[in-house]
Amino acid sequence: MALLFDLKDLRFAYSGRAPVLNGTSLTLAPGERLALIGANGAGKSTLLRLLVGLHHPQGGTITAFGRERREEADFHEVRCKAGYMFQDPDDQLFCPTVLEDIAFGPLNLGASKAEAVAIAEEILSNLHLSHLRDAITYKLSGGEKRLVALASVLAMKPEVLLLDEPTNDLDEANEARLLEILLGLPQAMIVISHNAGFRDQLATRRLHLKDGILKEA
Amino acid sequence: MGHLAGSERATLNTATAESRLLQRLDPRTRVICVLVFAVCVVALSSPLALAVALAVPATLMLVQGLPIGKTLRRMAAMDGFIIFMLVLLPFTTAGPAAFTLFGFDASTTGIWKAVEIGLTANAIILMVLVLVGTLEPGQLGHALARLRAPETLVHLMLFTVRYISVLQEEYTRLRAAMKMRGFTPKNTLHTYRSFGYLVGMLLVRAVDRSERILDAMKCRGFDGRLYLLDDLRYSKADFTFALVFSGALVVLIGLEVFSGSAV
Numbered sequence: 001m002a003l004l005f006d007l008k009d010l011r012f013a014y015s016g017r018a019p020v021l022n023g024t025s026l027t028l029a030p031g032e033r034l035a036l037i038g039a040n041g042a043g044k045s046t047l048l049r050l051l052v053g054l055h056h057p058q059g060g061t062i063t064a065f066g067r068e069r070r071e072e073a074d075f076h077e078v079r080c081k082a083g084y085m086f087q088d089p090d091d092q093l094f095c096p097t098v099l100e101d102i103a104f105g106p107l108n109l110g111a112s113k114a115e116a117v118a119i120a121e122e123i124l125s126n127l128h129l130s131h132l133r134d135a136i137t138y139k140l141s142g143g144e145k146r147l148v149a150l151a152s153v154l155a156m157k158p159e160v161l162l163l164d165e166p167t168n169d170l171d172e173a174n175e176a177r178l179l180e181i182l183l184g185l186p187q188a189m190i191v192i193s194h195n196a197g198f199r200d201q202l203a204t205r206r207l208h209l210k211d212g213i214l215k216e217a
Numbered sequence: 218m219g220h221l222a223g224s225e226r227a228t229l230n231t232a233t234a235e236s237r238l239l240q241r242l243d244p245r246t247r248v249i250c251v252l253v254f255a256v257c258v259v260a261l262s263s264p265l266a267l268a269v270a271l272a273v274p275a276t277l278m279l280v281q282g283l284p285i286g287k288t289l290r291r292m293a294a295m296d297g298f299i300i301f302m303l304v305l306l307p308f309t310t311a312g313p314a315a316f317t318l319f320g321f322d323a324s325t326t327g328i329w330k331a332v333e334i335g336l337t338a339n340a341i342i343l344m345v346l347v348l349v350g351t352l353e354p355g356q357l358g359h360a361l362a363r364l365r366a367p368e369t370l371v372h373l374m375l376f377t378v379r380y381i382s383v384l385q386e387e388y389t390r391l392r393a394a395m396k397m398r399g400f401t402p403k404n405t406l407h408t409y410r411s412f413g414y415l416v417g418m419l420l421v422r423a424v425d426r427s428e429r430i431l432d433a434m435k436c437r438g439f440d441g442r443l444y445l446l447d448d449l450r451y452s453k454a455d456f457t458f459a460l461v462f463s464g465a466l467v468v469l470i471g472l473e474v475f476s477g478s479a480v
């Protein structure tokens with residue numbers, strides 16, 4: 001089957017700093033659940049940002065969903081097909097209420113209001129979050145914010161999930177439920193997690209990022 | 218939007234307010250009423266009409282059972298801004314002297330002018346607090362959007378609402394971190410430098426965060442348009458309220474015309 005992502009020999013450095021990625025290559029096939037491991041500051045979050053075009057590599061090629069992506073315009077489609085959950089949920093939830101926030105993605109994808117609300121409500125009930133429907137996003141607890149952020153990503157029905165430390169802030173019960181939810185999803189995903197138990201149960205493949213290079217772990 | 222920074226309850230609503238008349242009003246009705254009221258009151262000049270104008274929002278406040286102390290404190294906060302002007306006005310306006318203080322004449326015209334401005338400002342601000350201050354900030358944003366306020370302005374307002382608390386938390390966190398390491402503000406260079414770092418750090422973080430938020434929005438297909446979910450609808454309560462409200466305005470204008478011709 002065609003690869004969802006195929007990165008070849010990526011090079012990237014933040015301006016005026018030592019390179020973060022130094023010839024990184026990575027592939028993601030449909031149905032794969034890939035765990036990215038690496039020390040703090042190794043460049044894992046940076047790699048995800050490159051995948052969706054929030055930074056542009058200084059060398060190497062990014063092929064996503066069968067096409068090579070270079071320009072900002074190429075990445076709009078990638079972002080609509082890949083759901084990216086940020087490391088900090090406060091960056092992600094910006095609408096006043098939970099329902100509006102979850103409906104934001106579907107509305108951008110062209111859903112009508114009624115459809116967007118229906119999608120949002122369905123996702124909320126799948127994640128057992130219906131009681132938060134009309135809650136104010138900035139008054140949620142840390143763990144609730146993270147679950148709502150996940151809901152907002154799932155609402156776009158992405159083909160790939162990119163999750164940056166999804167278990168942070170979650171209690172044990174919610175962590176177990178998140179694992180169950182993710183295992184039940186058909187989508188391929190790339191997960192960054194420092195939580196060994198979680199990623200061992202979830203991942204079908206592990207990659208280790210060190211010195212700007214990815215190796216099978 | 219000073220009330221947004223309030224920590225526990227940002228709005229002046231009380232828990233039981235849901236059932237009250239104001240809660241059944243469309244947010245747009247409230248915004249429009251405040252605007253019309255403000256235009257009317259600014260046009261008034263007779264002290265009697267203005268005093269009655271101040272009584273209108275005061276009555277609404279009492280009828281709605283809003284927390285009186287809290288509401289009036291917020292009104293007083295606004296007075297803090299104009300108090301100097303009001304106090305100085307009698308001394309800087311020409312006219313027959315009413316009394317003399319430290320060799321300066323206070324003119325009768327000036328005193329009436331100060332009373333007029335004071336009443337006008339307080340009547341309007343109290344109406345804003347009663348009608349708009351009781352809205353959740355998000356509702357207000359939507360009402361403005363539906364009233365065709367410029368989109369950029371509405372976005373700005375919605376984002377401010379969302380992130381002002383994040384910034385405040387960030388400030389509190391940094392301050393707490395400073396305290397935990399034994400920092401107490403004194404009149405020393407170290408204190409000023411540390412506060413400088415604190416403010417600088419807040420600004421840098423704010424810029425960073427705004428960039429990450431835009432990134433997160435792009436990741437969800439944002440292309441410069443925000444769609445609003447709710448459909449606002451006027452109800453019978455809105456018409457009733459608008460009718461009574463217009464009645465009050467007519468009375469105000471009547472008072473103005475009547476007392477104007479009587480003088």
Ligand SMILES: Nc1ncnc2c1ncn2[C@@H]1O[C@H](COP(=O)(O)OP(=O)(O)OP(=O)(O)O)[C@@H](O)[C@H]1O
Pocket residue numbers: 014015017020038039040041042043044045046047087
């Ligand atoms: N906006 C930025 N500007 C400059 N340097 C940055 C920026 N963001 C990250 N870096 C640097 O790039 C390196 C990689 O950061 P990145 O956030 O990708 O690490 P990470 O692997 O996700 O770490 P963690 O596990 O702590 O989340 C770090 O050394 C960091 O200091």
Ligand SMILES: [Mg+2]
Pocket residue numbers: 044045046087164
């Ligand atoms: Mg990271």
